[in-house]
Amino acid sequence: MELTTNNYPNYFGDFTFEHCSESVSEVQRARLMNSSEFQKYMSLNWENQKRESATPLESKDYASARREKLRNFYDKETLIVPAGVPKVWSNDMDYLFRPHTAFAYLTGLGKDYEADAVLVMYGDTNEKALNGKDILYIQPPYDSRTPEFYKSAQHGEFWIGPRPKLDDFHAWTGITIKDIKHFPVDTGLLDKAKVLAVTGVDAKVDKLIDVKQPKHQDFARTISELRLVKDPYEIQELQQACTSTALAFRNVARLLPTLNGVAKGERFVEGEFNYAARTLGNGVGYSTIAAAGKNATYLHWVQNNGTVHDGDLFLLDAGIEMDSLYTADITRTIPVNGKFSATQLKVYNAVLEAADEAFKEAKVGNNYSDVHDKAMEVIAKRLVEWQIIDSDPNPLESKTQPHRRFMPHGTGHHLGIDVHDCALARDSLYTDGCIRAGMVFTIEPGLYFREDDELVPDEFKGIGVRIEDDILVTEDGPIRLSGMIPRTATDVEAWVQGKISIVPDENELKDAVNKALS
Ligand code: GLY
Numbered sequence: 192m193e194l195t196t197n198n199y200p201n202y203f204g205d206f207t208f209e210h211c212s213e214s215v216s217e218v219q220r221a222r223l224m225n226s227s228e229f230q231k232y233m234s235l236n237w238e239n240q241k242r243e244s245a246t247p248l249e250s251k252d253y254a255s256a257r258r259e260k261l262r263n264f265y266d267k268e269t270l271i272v273p274a275g276v277p278k279v280w281s282n283d284m285d286y287l288f289r290p291h292t293a294f295a296y297l298t299g300l301g302k303d304y305e306a307d308a309v310l311v312m313y314g315d316t317n318e319k320a321l322n323g324k325d326i327l328y329i330q331p332p333y334d335s336r337t338p339e340f341y342k343s344a345q346h347g348e349f350w351i352g353p354r355p356k357l358d359d360f361h362a363w364t365g366i367t368i369k370d371i372k373h374f375p376v377d378t379g380l381l382d383k384a385k386v387l388a389v390t391g392v393d394a395k396v397d398k399l400i401d402v403k404q405p406k407h408q409d410f411a412r413t414i415s416e417l418r419l420v421k422d423p424y425e426i427q428e429l430q431q432a433c434t435s436t437a438l439a440f441r442n443v444a445r446l447l448p449t450l451n452g453v454a455k456g457e458r459f460v461e462g463e464f465n466y467a468a469r470t471l472g473n474g475v476g477y478s479t480i481a482a483a484g485k486n487a488t489y490l491h492w493v494q495n496n497g498t499v500h501d502g503d504l505f506l507l508d509a510g511i512e513m514d515s516l517y518t519a520d521i522t523r524t525i526p527v528n529g530k531f532s533a534t535q536l537k538v539y540n541a542v543l544e545a546a547d548e549a550f551k552e553a554k555v556g557n558n559y560s561d562v563h564d565k566a567m568e569v570i571a572k573r574l575v576e577w578q579i580i581d582s583d584p585n586p587l588e589s590k591t592q593p594h595r596r597f598m599p600h601g602t603g604h605h606l607g608i609d610v611h612d613c614a615l616a617r618d619s620l621y622t623d624g625c626i627r628a629g630m631v632f633t634i635e636p637g638l639y640f641r642e643d644d645e646l647v648p649d650e651f652k653g654i655g656v657r658i659e660d661d662i663l664v665t666e667d668g669p670i671r672l673s674g675m676i677p678r679t680a681t682d683v684e685a686w687v688q689g690k691i692s693i694v695p696d697e698n699e700l701k702d703a704v705n706k707a708l709s
């Protein structure tokens with residue numbers, strides 16, 4: 192049928208499609224791999240795969256201690272924490288699955304094959320055998336004798352390769368494991384009034400509860416708050432994430448001087464970083480920001496399609512996520528040609544000073560907001576000195592907060608499995624809370640002078656600088672886990688000129704962290 196203005200339907204439902212044939216023949220059914228002969232043939236002659244026996248994960252005892260801590264908040268309730276379901280990329284293609292942070296934290300797991308799994312920590316139930324038990328419900332791999340083996344693109348081993356068996360999960364985590372098919376059955380024994388769940392992650396969990404009840408949000412918040420202080424395993428993983436990220440930054444510094452005038456040069460940097468991320472870790476912990484010249488004035492520039500020019504500053508904000516899902520979040524701003532201009536240097540040193548002064552405030556007993564306030568003090572002072580803002584009224588006290596025009600983001604955030612970790616924690620424990628030993632957060636002041644800003648002298652226009660480090664708080668003071676990547680202007684210049692190379696000494700950093708924590 193040819194569409195004309197006369198027969199064009201006014202809604203799609205007007206269409207009827209003519210089928211080529213009414214009935215499907217036996218052979219056609221076979222061609223669709225639906226014949227019983229084909230199914231029988233496919234179920235035979237697969238050798239038993241040899242499997243290595245699974246051993247406990249390094250995170251096993253830590254995850255168990257985390258569940259115990261959580262249990263201390265809720266002695267009678269049943270707690271449900273889903274891993275989540277795959278997210279559609281398009282049609283039948285999914286994004287690489289990443290389990291929900293609360294699930295990863297409480298199980299120590301963190302792989303794509305945990306899609307659809309649910310952790311249930313039973314409290315008081317109508318079924319005595321379940322009381323006080325933690326059970327992980329998970330989809331077992333489809334057996335080669337079932338059609339799903341070659342039909343399910345999500346869980347069939349013909350599609351996705353060998354998958355762990357249920358007893359592997361038990362060996363790794365120490366948690367009792369059950370086939371996911373028992374999940375709604377077991378939880379049917381619950382008194383809904385005594386269930387708390389992480390909601391909005393898996394529809395089959397949301398269906399069991401009244402998701403609107405605020406108690407579920409409170410529950411998710413408690414898990415977020417538990418993560419504010421890291422255990423030694425988490426610190427080790429964050430430290431490793433920083434070391435791996437440092438190696439990637441080293442490779443970028445070697446590449447950068449070769450990119451003068453290269454169209455989409457930013458993508459070369461992104462590619463170099465992401466290559467390291469996929470080979471040294473699980474991948475990037477967030478979208479890499481690779482920004483040359485004026486693109487560095489856009490806070491989250493992730494298009495990364497700009498040309499790199501001689502004389503540009505290059506801002507790279509990137510982090511490697513380890514297999515455990517803990518990520519680094521580090522920024523360096525580097526002159527492409529190996530030399531800061533006078534104005535670039537002025538801006539760079541102001542940001543470095545803000546970072547260094549803020550770092551000194553990152554000590555036990557201080558308020559978390561002291562770190563930010565100190566950075567703002569330095570930034571405002573320098574902007575006044577350059578006559579970009581007025582000193583009267585005091586910018587820090589004024590309602591306009593004029594200095595924030597040039598740094599409209601916070602000075603940092605907690606870091607962990609999520610790059611913006613513990614995001615649900617109450618202000619009283621986070622932004623307005625006290626700094627405690629074992630916290631890990633970023634310090635990341637910046638200055639951004641947009642090209643189109645009429646309030647900025649020409650010499651500053653198009654300059655964007657951010658310096659971001661990942662900080663571990665110890666009783667003896669803060670440690671910069673990312674401090675092996677050059678920070679001072681002189682070191683950054685020498686680094687990009689190839690005069691110094693960073694090969695992060697993992698052991699040195701490990702020793703410092705262990706000493707501080709012992
Ligand atoms: N890379 C995102 C951030 O620094 O918060």
Ligand code: MN
Pocket residue numbers: 520603604633635659
């Ligand atoms: Mn950050």
Ligand code: MN
Pocket residue numbers: 508509520521522659
């Ligand atoms: Mn960052």
